Amino acid sequence: MIYRAMTGDDYEAAYRLWENTDGMGLSEADSREHIIRYLERNPGISQVCVKEDGTLMGTAMCGYDGRRGYMYHVAVDSGSRGSGTGRELVRRCLAELREAGITKCHLMVIEDNALGRSFWTRIGWQERDGLLLFSK
Known part of the structure; x- marks a missing residue:
């Protein structure tokens, strides 16, 4: 597997x-x-993860606002789940944020996404209570 920065x-x-x-x-x-x-x-x-033949196997969108990092669309092809790909994508994103001086990162998971909630909990992220998300 090859891990690298995501491009257009x-x-x-x-x-x-x-x-x-x-x-x-x-x-x-x-x-x-x-x-x-x-x-x-x-x-x-x-970040993305691709096979040597260029087939995309995983993504992690990540950026920051100058103060906090935000992660989106962390996804791994169903055939590659459980291999550590998602964990490595997240690790690489967090390393890039730290390099930019950002030490805290947030992400959003759709409430009924049990697979996503399980993944984030398993790799050490904490689900927050007491916050509401407003969008416009």
Whole structure:
């Protein structure tokens, strides 16, 4: 497996992975234009995992606002789950955030995404109570 920074060239394969990942919420904000803008605003922080033949196996979108990091669309192809790919993608994103001076990172998981909640708990993230998410 090859781990590297995500680029705009990864978009189509990443979107296919996201579409086929249970519990993944997609919206207009996940259009090619928006994702490329996000990658450009946060260069080198989002990560992908590809096979030697170039097949995309996992993604982790990550960036920061100058104060806190945020992670999105951490997904691993169903055939590669349990291999440590997701954990390594997250580790690499967090290392990039630390390099930028960011020490805290948040992420959102859809409430009924049991697989996602289990993954994050298993790798040491804590589910927070007492917070509400508002969107506009």
